[in-house]
Every structure is written in structure tokens, then in C-alpha cells.
Amino acid sequence: MRSRIMRTVREVWMGVMVWGIWLSVGRGWGAETNVVAGTGEQETWLVYIFSKGGIFMYPIVLLGFVGIYFIVDAFLLLRKKKLSPPELKEQLKGLLKEKKYEEALKVCEERPCALTRILGAGLRVRHRGKVAMEEAFVEHGAREGMVLRARISYLNTIAVIEPMLGLLGTVSGMIKAFANVAAMGMGKSSVLANNISEALITTYGGLVVAIPLMAVFLHLRNQVNSMIVHVEDEIGELVDLVE
Secondary structure (H helix, E strand, O other), X not given: OHHHHHHHHHHHHHHHHHHHHHHHHHHHHHHHHOOOOOOOOOOOHHHHHHHHOOOOHHHHHHHHHHHHHHHHHHHHHOOHHHHOOHHHHHHHHHHHHOOOHHHHHHHHHHOXXXXXXXXXXXXXXXXXXXXXXXXXXXXXXXXXXXXXXXXXXXXXXXXXXXXXXXXXXXXXXXXXXXXXXXXXXXXXXXXXXXXXXXXHHHHHHHHHHHHHHHHHHHHHHHHHHHHHHHHHHHHHHHHOOOO
């Protein structure tokens, strides 16, 4: 239990570090370009971006935190010990060597994971022959792969939505800018500048969140493929023991 808590803390810390580094890059850019200069207030870069970005910054930031949750969830899920515990594999191997197929099936039902769900599906149709078992392994292996890909697909969805929210904020800001020009003329340059600033900041905020999320999603997609191959190899070793 303690080791599980420590792993969770490490994963959360890794996520925070990634976001911290990325935001530090953005803050450094803000300092170099003096984005907060002339505001008359001692604002931090993050406060400035959030306060000047308009209402669309709220869903952008909210989805960013949701993305962090899915990142931590995916890293906790995509581990060999989670999908195919070594001690469980050795227990099943011993039972299959002794031809205790019913006991092995009971273990699969009592300790659900990717390995046991696939192996259990094959053992249930063992009486129908080797071909039926292999078909069950393939079918449930594909199903497990779909489940894992579905768990990380939310990251891709958020990474796609974030720039769209930024673009929507850009359109909103430009509409306000031209509406103010039509109402007050070009005399109020500060109002026009604030509207244009809002338009650009929302796009910037959406990209700041979307880029690291997309990078992590691509990494996790490769990790899913690697985990599926690993589980299939483990299943192959166990299947050779079934007669």
C-alpha cells in the first residue's frame, strides 16, 4: 500500500515538473518580450495571462488540470506490474504445468488484469480445441488494447480542443476590437489594444496547454503498443503449457 502511494506521488510530481518547465519557458518568453511592462501593477506572468485572456481562459485552464489527471492515470495504468504481475504469471505457470486448468481459471477470475482476462477467455473455451483458444486470445487481446487506447484518447481530445478554445477566444477578442472601433473610432487605442491582446493571449494559452498534452499522448500511445506486445508475449509462454 505504501509503495503504491509513493508511486502515485512520484507520478504526480513528474506531471507537475513537466508543466512547471513548460510554464517557465513561457514565463521566460514573457520576460524577454516585456508582456507585463507598462501595466502599472506588479503582476506575475501567469496572473497577467489569466486575467487578460478573457472568459475563455477558464475552460482552457480547467481542461489543462483534467489533462494532468489523465496523464497521472495513464502512467499508473501502463506498467508491466499492473498489466501482467510477475508473481501472478509464475502462479499461473505452475498451475498450468500441473494441468490444474480450473484452478488457473479461478485465479484469473479472482485477480483481474490484462493478463488474466486474456488467459481466462482462452481457458473457458479450452474444451473446444486449440484453435478456439487462439481465437479467444486474439479477440480479448484486441479488446484490451482498445481499452488502453481509450484511456489515453482523452488526452488527444483535450489537446485538440484546447487550440480551438484559443481560436474561439481570438475571434471573440477581434469582434470586441472591431465593435469598439465602430463605436468609439480609433481614438481609444488602449481599448483596441486590450481586445487584441485578449485575442492573442487565448490562442497562446490554448497552445501552451495543448502542445505538452499532445507530446505526452504520443509517448503514451507508443507505450500502449509496447505493453500490448509484452502481455502477448507473456500469454504465449502460458499458452504453450496448455494441452
